[in-house]
Amino acid sequence: MNMKSLKTLALAGAVAATTFLSGSVAGLAQEVTLKMHQFLPAQANVPKLVLDVWAKDVEEASGGRIKVEHYPSMQLGGTPPQLMDQAIDGTVDIIWTVVGYTPGRFPRVEVFELPFMMTNADATSRAYWDLFEKEMKDTDFKDVHIIGTWVHGPGMIHSKTPVNGLGDMNGLKLRAPTRIITGLLGELGATAVGMPVPAVTEALSKGVIDGCVIPWEVTAALKVPELVENHTEFGGDHALYTTAFVLAMNKERYESLPDDLKKVIDDHSGQEFSAFAGRTQASADGPSKQIAVDRGNNIITLGDEEVARWKEAAQPVYENWIKEMEGKGIDGQALIDEARMLIDKYSKM
Incomplete structure (x- = not known):
């Protein structure tokens, strides 16, 4: 191979190497x-x-x-x-x-x-x-x-004492996840204690709260079935909250x-x-509920007549929220109507 061929080959190799390295850098830049x-x-x-x-x-x-x-x-x-x-x-x-x-x-x-x-x-x-x-x-x-x-x-109540009806909420200290649920618990007669969900286990074990409102699925991770014996579910098509x-x-x-x-x-x-x-x-609600069932905990399901009483007691939450939204320049009633329409639409699919 003559000198010119060697130089050509060397140049081609250099270009190939440069192209490879450039492509590698570009690839790395995309990661x-x-x-x-x-x-x-x-x-x-x-x-x-x-x-x-x-x-x-x-x-x-x-x-x-x-x-x-x-x-x-x-x-x-x-x-x-x-x-x-x-x-x-x-x-x-x-x-x-x-x-x-x-x-x-x-x-x-x-x-x-x-x-x-x-x-x-x-x-x-x-x-x-x-x-x-x-x-x-x-x-x-x-x-x-x-x-x-x-x-x-569906959100529900997990408590140290049984909640068989609306009257049993009076005086209970219950963990609430959000501002809306804090207001709801107050209307239902309980004292709401706001805290992020990871704090529930310690709050229950130390007696800071008498119970909490959470869905079944997270109760296992928080050891709730070991810390309370009563769980109140709501019959009907709509949950207490989410x-x-x-x-x-x-x-x-x-x-x-x-x-x-x-x-x-x-x-x-x-x-x-x-x-x-x-x-x-x-x-994940079902498997977590089964843990409470296996422990022999008290599972309460409220019937239609009792749920109707809770719905009536909760009505001020709507009224207060609509008024608050008006103060922010938001049409709260329109949002409620649209949310209900959409939920109903997708519930039927």
Whole structure:
């Protein structure tokens, strides 16, 4: 081989090497690590059955170019009420939280937490997403990118003394998850004690509260069946209450993604994901309830006549909320009417 051929070969090799290295750097530049932060232990139902599943699906759909690091139990610092601000300011990339942990900050969401509003978690989560897109995306949640909106299964009462009827609520100190439920418990005669759900176990064991309102699914992780003996469910088509959640992403982080990775996030966001999350969370109610049954705990189900009394007692919650919304320039009655219409529509599907 002559000198000219050697030089040509060397030049070709250099170009190939440069192209390879450039391609590798470009490939590396497209790899994204997203930190996901939330308040429950990793083994709890939502982290295990919803958040980890979502993260795995996103990673696989991106061909490994997106990596989701899951930090449970507030491992990155702060308290559950600070999660939304962590997503807004970019302290973390993604958060899952109870919207009501910051009372009054996201007023339109509260329509789904009004008493006896929800039917089941699938239908109500679908309705929540629809109303989010129409009424909340550019108002309540304008500072974050929302991935999913959902609610848990029927909320109920878990107490140290039996709640067989409305009169048994008088004087009970019950943990409340949100501002709306705090108001509801007050109208029903109880004393509401607000706290994030991870605090329930210690509060029950130390006698700070006499019980709590939570769905069945989280009772196992909180050891509630070991700390109380009575559980009151509500008959009929509508639950006593539910709690609204969001899976939210830092807006700038989302917008900084290349279009194909944005599409991966988009494909794993929206109504279907929200319905999956709500439905999956609610599906864990049965196994958790069985723990209480196996312990011989007292399972109470209120009939239609008694539930009607609770609904009547809860009516001021609606009236007060509508008045508060008017003060914020929001048509609360219109939100109630639309939420009911949407929930009814999806409940019939």
